Amino acid sequence: MTMASRSGYADVLVGLQYGDEGKARVVDHIADDYDIVARFNGGANAGHTIASPGGAVRLRQVPSAVLHPAVSLYIGSGCAIGLAQLAEEIAMLAGLGIQLQGRLAISDRCLVVQPLHVSSDRADGASIGTTGNGIGPCYAGHALRARGSDRTSFQLRDLVQDSEAVFRQMALAAGRDGRTVDAAAFDAMRAAWPLVRDSVISDPRYLAQRVAQGERVLFEGAQSVMLDVTQGEQPWVTASHTVPAYAYVGGDLPCRYHRKTIGVAKAIVSRVGAGRFPSELGAQQSAAYCADAAHSGRGREQEVATHDPESLLASDDPFHVGMAIRMLTGEYGTGTGRPRRVGLLDIAQLRRTVQQHGVDELFLNKCDALTLFARTRDPAIVVVDDDAPEGATRRFPAFSADALPDHPADPLPPQMEALLRWLADTLGCRLRGVGLGPGREQMRFLA
Secondary structure (H helix, E strand, C coil): HHHHHHHCCEEEEEECCCCCHHHHHHHHHHHHHHHHHEEECCCCCCEEEEEEECCEEEECCCCCCCCCCCCEECCCCEEEEEEEEEEEHHHHHHHHCCCCCCCEEECCCCEEEHHHHHHHHHHHHHHHHHCCCCCHHHHHHHHHHCCCEECCCCCCCHHHHHHHHHHHHHHHHHHHCCCCCCCHHHHHHHHHHHHCCCEEEEEHHHHHHHHHCCCCEEHHHHHHHHHHHCCCCCCCCCCCCCHHHHHHHHHHCCHHHEEEEEEEEEEEEECCCCCCCCECCCCCHHHHHHHHHHHHCHHHHHHHHCCCHHHHCCCCHHHHHHHHHHHHHHHHCCCCCCECEEECCEEEHHHHHHHCCCCECCCCCCCCHHHHHHHHHCCCEEEEECCCCCEEEEECCCCCHHCCCCCCCCCCCCCHHHHHHHHHHHHHHHHHHHECCCCHHEEEEEE
16 A cells, blocks of 8 residues: 555655746646645745736735635645735735734744844845845754854744744844834834734644545645755855755755655746756846846836837847747846846756756646747747757747637647647656646646
8 A cells, every 4th residue: 555545645846947837837837736836945036927817916924825715724834924014925915815813833943034134134135146035044043053052943833933033133233233124114013913823723733634535735846956055066056955855954844754745847948046057048138238237227127118028029139039039928037127148948957957856747838938939020938958960959830829729629839839838858757738828727737
C-alpha cells in the first residue's frame, strides 16, 4: 500500500526561472484538487497576481488559493511576515468579499520583519535590486540572533507572549543602530497585530496531522529556483530557499508525504533586479536601462508614452525587440511596477533546473507571447539552447495571434504543437498545461 493511499500527500509548485512565471494563476487553476495551499518561504517581496471576475487580485503574502473558499491557507515557518502589509492584504481581500477568518493559519515561528530591517534594506539593497521590504535583513537577523544585548530577530510567538515588550525592544535596537526609522512604522505594526494574531497557531504538527488524516497539500513557492539564496548566483538572489526540497522545512511537513514537483515557466523569460541573465535581449544595455528605470521610478506609463512597440518589434536591435516584448506582454513588477529585463526562452537553463530539482510536470505560461516573433524583422521563434547543433540558438516556425484558439475545444496552432512536443521531449518532463493569455479561461490543460 502506498503512502498516498494510507494518508494524504503534498505536491510542491515552484517557478523554474527568475520569478514572475505566473505561479499564482496555476495555483488558482489547480487549487480545487487540494485541501490546503501553503507558503513555505519569502514574504512581501513576492508579488502574485490572479484574475478574478472583479479584476486582478494582487497578493504578496497570502497563498494564491483565495478564490477557492473550501481550500485552507497556511503560511509556514519559513516565511517572513510584514505585519502591516499582511493586515492590508487581509483587509483588501475582505473588501472583495473574501473572508480569511477560519481559513488562514500562520505558524507562530514565522519571522517578524522589523522597521529596522526595512530601513536597512532600502539603504543597502539597491545594488542587487531588492524590493526594499526588509526580507533580506530579516533573514540575516534570524541567523545573527543578537547584537550585543539586542535581539536581532523575533518570531510571531514572541508577539503572542508580549507584543508591547517586543515592539519596545525593536524600537530600542533601531535607535542604537543609528539608522533612521519612522516611528509611524511601529504604530502600523501595533495596529496590524490584532488582525494577524487571530490566524497565528502554535502547533508545529498542524499540517502533519491534517495530511495524516488524508488531506492534500499544495506548497506554493514565493520566488523561483534561480533566485535561491544558495543555489542561485550570489549576491543577486532572494534571501530565502526557493527550491522545492525546502518546502518540507519552511512548510512544516515531513518530506515522506511528497508526491510530485510541479514547475512553472514562461515562454519568454524576465528578471527584475541585477544579476546574470544569459538570454537577455539587449544584454548589458537592457540591464543598465532597467536598473536606471528602477532607480528613477520610470515604469510602464513612461515607456508607453515615449515608445511605439510595433516599431521597436520590427527593429534589428535586440534591445528594442526586448523592450517591445515587455510593453506588449506587460512585463513590469507586480509589487514595484519597475520594468523587467526580458530574454528568450533558455532551454539549457530550464533543462538543468528540471533535472536538478526532479520536476515531474511543467506548466508553460505566456505562450501567446510567441506570436510576437511573427512580427519581427526575421519571423521565427528563437530559443537559446547550448545543445543546438547550429550554435547557441534554435529557430522554430512562427505563427500569428490569429492562429490561437478562441475556444477550449479548438486545436492549438500546429507550429505551437510541434514546439511543445519538442520541449517536453528535450526536458524529459510532462507538459501539463500552457497559458494562451492572461485570462483564467486562457489556460489550456494538455492530455
